[in-house]
Amino acid sequence: MKLASLKYGRDGKLVVVSKDLTRYCAADNIAPTLQAALDDWENCAPKLEALYRDVEHQAVPCERFHEREAESPLPRAYQWADGSAYINHVELVRKARDAEVPESFYHDPLMYQGGSDDFLAPREDIPLADTSWGCDMEGEIACITDDVPMGVSKDDAAGHIKLLMLVNDVSLRGLIPGELAKGFGFFQSKPASAFSPVAITPDELGDAWKDSVIQLPLKLDYNGEPFGRAEVGQDATFSLADLVAHAAKTRNLGAGCIIGSGTISNKGADGGPGKPVSEGGAGYSCIAEIRMIETIYDGEAKTRFMQPGDTVRVWMDDAEGHSIFGAIEQKVVEP
Amino acid sequence: MKLASLKYGRDGKLVVVSKDLTRYCAADNIAPTLQAALDDWENCAPKLEALYRDVEHQAVPCERFHEREAESPLPRAYQWADGSAYINHVELVRKARDAEVPESFYHDPLMYQGGSDDFLAPREDIPLADTSWGCDMEGEIACITDDVPMGVSKDDAAGHIKLLMLVNDVSLRGLIPGELAKGFGFFQSKPASAFSPVAITPDELGDAWKDSVIQLPLKLDYNGEPFGRAEVGQDATFSLADLVAHAAKTRNLGAGCIIGSGTISNKGADGGPGKPVSEGGAGYSCIAEIRMIETIYDGEAKTRFMQPGDTVRVWMDDAEGHSIFGAIEQKVVEP
Numbered sequence: 089m090k091l092a093s094l095k096y097g098r099d100g101k102l103v104v105v106s107k108d109l110t111r112y113c114a115a116d117n118i119a120p121t122l123q124a125a126l127d128d129w130e131n132c133a134p135k136l137e138a139l140y141r142d143v144e145h146q147a148v149p150c151e152r153f154h155e156r157e158a159e160s161p162l163p164r165a166y167q168w169a170d171g172s173a174y175i176n177h178v179e180l181v182r183k184a185r186d187a188e189v190p191e192s193f194y195h196d197p198l199m200y201q202g203g204s205d206d207f208l209a210p211r212e213d214i215p216l217a218d219t220s221w222g223c224d225m226e227g228e229i230a231c232i233t234d235d236v237p238m239g240v241s242k243d244d245a246a247g248h249i250k251l252l253m254l255v256n257d258v259s260l261r262g263l264i265p266g267e268l269a270k271g272f273g274f275f276q277s278k279p280a281s282a283f284s285p286v287a288i289t290p291d292e293l294g295d296a297w298k299d300s301v302i303q304l305p306l307k308l309d310y311n312g313e314p315f316g317r318a319e320v321g322q323d324a325t326f327s328l329a330d331l332v333a334h335a336a337k338t339r340n341l342g343a344g345c346i347i348g349s350g351t352i353s354n355k356g357a358d359g360g361p362g363k364p365v366s367e368g369g370a371g372y373s374c375i376a377e378i379r380m381i382e383t384i385y386d387g388e389a390k391t392r393f394m395q396p397g398d399t400v401r402v403w404m405d406d407a408e409g410h411s412i413f414g415a416i417e418q419k420v421v422e423p
Numbered sequence: 424m425k426l427a428s429l430k431y432g433r434d435g436k437l438v439v440v441s442k443d444l445t446r447y448c449a450a451d452n453i454a455p456t457l458q459a460a461l462d463d464w465e466n467c468a469p470k471l472e473a474l475y476r477d478v479e480h481q482a483v484p485c486e487r488f489h490e491r492e493a494e495s496p497l498p499r500a501y502q503w504a505d506g507s508a509y510i511n512h513v514e515l516v517r518k519a520r521d522a523e524v525p526e527s528f529y530h531d532p533l534m535y536q537g538g539s540d541d542f543l544a545p546r547e548d549i550p551l552a553d554t555s556w557g558c559d560m561e562g563e564i565a566c567i568t569d570d571v572p573m574g575v576s577k578d579d580a581a582g583h584i585k586l587l588m589l590v591n592d593v594s595l596r597g598l599i600p601g602e603l604a605k606g607f608g609f610f611q612s613k614p615a616s617a618f619s620p621v622a623i624t625p626d627e628l629g630d631a632w633k634d635s636v637i638q639l640p641l642k643l644d645y646n647g648e649p650f651g652r653a654e655v656g657q658d659a660t661f662s663l664a665d666l667v668a669h670a671a672k673t674r675n676l677g678a679g680c681i682i683g684s685g686t687i688s689n690k691g692a693d694g695g696p697g698k699p700v701s702e703g704g705a706g707y708s709c710i711a712e713i714r715m716i717e718t719i720y721d722g723e724a725k726t727r728f729m730q731p732g733d734t735v736r737v738w739m740d741d742a743e744g745h746s747i748f749g750a751i752e753q754k755v756v757e758p
Contacts, residue, residue: 098462098677127433164501164677166540169610193605200607201536205501205677217574221673238614238758239552260673270528272535273608275504279573279674338556338595338614342433342499342540423573 089140091115091251092286092414093122093159095209100159104139105286109414111150113143122161122287126344129234129250137289155414158285160207161253162232166342168204168281170228170257171197171331172350176323177377180353180361184380197326197334200274202257204346208282210416214258215279215423216396222262223394223420227308227316227373227402228255230348231300231328232287236341245336246300246329252293254284254306255348256402256416261376261393283346284402285414292412296321300329302404304412306352308373309401314365316373318352320404353377394420424475426450426586427621427749428457428494430544435494439474440621444749446485448478457496457622461679464569464585472624490749493620495542496588497567501677503539503616505563505592506532506666507685511658512712515688515696519715532661532669535609537592539681543617545751549593550614550758551731557597558729558755562643562651562708562737563590565683566635566663567622571676580671581635581664587628589619589641590683591737591751596711596728618681619737620749627747631656635664637739639747641687643708644736649700651708653687655739688712729755 090107093100099121103112118135119125125132142148172178175193182189208214216223232251240248263277296303301324308316326334331347341347354370356362361381363369372378379389394400403415425442428435434456438447453470454460460467477483507513510528517524543549551558567586575583598612631638636659643651661669666682676682689705691697696716698704707713714724729735738750 166499166501167538169538172607190605196601196605198605198607199610201538201610201613203502203504203536203674204539205680206675215573217673238550263673266531268606270525270531270533271603271608272507272533273606275534275536275670276673278536335610338552338598338611339538340541340615345540 089137090286090288090292091122091136091161092153093161093163094157095159098163099123100163104136104143105153106143106150109153109155109286109411111143112153113139113148113150115139123344126232126234126250129343155285156211158414159209160283161251161287162344162346163207165204165207165344165346167345168202168348169199169335169346170202170348170350171199171326171334173197173324173326173331174350174353175325176355177351177353180377180380184383194325197331198350199331199334200278202278202281206280208280208418210282210285210414212282212418213421214418216394216420217423219395220262221260224259224261224375225308225394225400226257226259226351227306228257228348228351229302229306229320229328230255230283230346231332233332233341233345233347234343236332236336236345238336238338238340240333240336242329242333245332248332249290249300249328251287252290252302253287254402254404254413254416255281256400256418257281257348259374282416282418284416288413296406300327304404304406306373307403307405311399314371316371317365318354318370318373320352323354396420396422424472425621425623425627426457426471426496427488428496428498429492430494433498434458435498439471439478440488441478441485444488444490444621444746446478447488448474448483448485450474458679461567461569461585464678490620491546493749494544495618496586496622497679497681498542500539500542500679500681502680503537503683504534504670504681505537505683505685506534506661506669508532508659508661508666509685509688510660511690512686512688515712515715519718529660532666533685534666534669535613537613537616541615543615543753545617545620545749547617547753548756549753551729551755552758554730555597556595559594559596559710560643560729560735561592561594561686562641563592563683563686564637564641564655564663565590565618565681566667568667568676568678568680568682570678571667571671571680573671573673573675575668575671577664577668580667583667584625584635584663586622587625587637588622589737589739589748589751591617591735591753592683593617594709617751617753619751623748631741635662639739639741641708642738642740646734649706651706652700653689653705653708655687658689731755731757
């Protein structure tokens with residue numbers, strides 16, 4: 089099924105959306121918000137699934153669904169933790185500065201704890217107070233879990249993945265080196281992220297959901313041009329289930345916990361750094377990667393980070409070319 | 424006023440507690456939960472204050488307040504970020520390994536983003552699956568804010584501090600070096616924290632609330648013995664308002680955001696590392712500090728980290744010796 093949160097109050101109003109994203113039916117008689125549904129998922133999910141079937145069969149009155157009227161599916165959440173499942177991204181960053189990737193990175197996921205109290209809506213502007221902060225987009229996948237017990241196995245973790253979304257994990261690259269040097273990880277360098285207008289249950293993907301990894305390309309346009317077409321199912325060192333299990337090693341995860349994949353990043357066909365979309369490659373899901381590749385090949389980065397007026401669009405089509413999650417569409421603005 | 428969340432559902436039931444912590448009156452006719460009150464603070468706070476006056480004047484029927492029946496004031500929150508305002512703590516850690524404290528640490532606060540989806544209750548056991556993880560307590564102060572706009576000044580940040588609590592920020596010292604080496608900050612090394620049974624408005628402290636710093640000692644007993652009596656108002660490089668402004672530099676903070684002070688830590692009377700309580704010093708608010716001091720003086724740490732059965736008690740008395748927030752009392756257990 090497909091769910092969205094229409095703009096209403098702090099937490100939105102839960103609606104069930106048709107598979108083709110054209111219609112919705114209010115679901116607030118089942119649960120007022122998506123968080124409330126996740127808090128009682130075992131009870132609510134079957135009712136929401138039934139309503140979804142009715143929406144698909146046009147057996148209930150529906151309204152026109154406009155992606156621009158949606159909040160991020162969880163407008164705020166109790167947890168947002170972002171992994172780094174695509175080690176190619178890390179390899180590129182390190183290669184640009186001649187550093188090795190520690191062997192442990194291939195079996196022990198990188199993960200940072202993000203801020204979750206104030207997400208941007210899928211069509212909300214990205215406020216940027218200072219262009220020297222080096223604003224970047226990061227196209228990613230995220231899952232939402234129900235309650236996950238501490239110490240969950242990877243196998244069991246897969247069953248706790250209840251919903252999937254796309255993410256634009258906004259990053260302030262100019263603030264990252266200083267923060268990482270302090271040793272406590274990202275904070276100011278990771279401002280509010282935005283999620284796709286629609287969250288879906290994994291079964292919506294059919295065969296394109298395999299071992300907790302989506303097997304479709306993530307599409308990202310930058311300023312209206314194709315920028316990223318990375319295959320999510322390729323070069324994933326860790327699955328979303330791996331990341332959920334990592335997050336739960338020493339603590340329970342509460343219902344509505346969001347775990348992200350990190351920037352989707354493919355190696356080139358030759359095993360080296362990939363090529364831009366314009367040169368037939370899979371492109372990049374963030375600006376930092378193309379800057380790294382420019383640095384590797386040309387000695388310096390030429391593509392600048394985002395400035396006010398720049399736009400990013402992140403979406404995913406199914407095999408028939410239909411948008412699955414709706415699109416994140418954001419513009420950078422001065423606050 | 425003083426507020427608590429009695430155990431009920433995921434988010435507790437909001438009650439107003441008498442100043443002496445002996446009685447409570449349900450406040451769920453004003454707001455069902457503390458988060459709901461914070462979401463509409465301007466409207467709810469005056470009503471809660473009025474009820475608090477009635478509780479104090481015994482003008483409303485009250486029930487007996489038992490600290491053990493309280494959840495952490497926010498049993499889960501949309502944000503928990505912990506600063507490191509007491510640079511003495513950092514100086515000690517670095518001194519033990521002959522490293523300098525970077526000059527920037529004195530004007531740019533350290534802060535990590537913590538997990539907030541599943542806090543422990545004030546009297547809840549600390550589950551520890553593996554003693555090699557090096558379980559430690561950290562006695563701290565935390566504030567809860569209302570909505571804080573991005574880029575807030577330090578002066579304005581002070582006005583956004585609506586409530587204060589005590590914290591036991593549980594840390595797994597054995598997992599910290601590996602996680603910090605990965606560069607993404609703490610994650611598995613910072614499991615669920617616990618907060619005091621009662622949250623208070625800053626005016627409850629009278630003159631002991633000065634420039635967004637509490638001017639009273641934080642009391643911490645370890646296995647029933649006095650372990651920490653650090654003066655919160657001493658050696659605070661940053662105030663809670665400084666930390667709130669730091670957290671809000673690149674993003675809005677949502678109502679109910681919790682910002683912590685980091686481990687309270689005093690220098691000794693001679694400016695050097697402090698002494699244990701048993702030797703007339705202010706002691707320590709975590710085990711890591713006494714281990715650092717043992718390392719500095721004896722070449723090796725002797726005090727071991729927490730094992731199943733070990734207990735910690737964190738509380739704060741006013742000038743008359745009355746408990747202000749109630750006590751965090753926790754025991755380490757095998758899960």
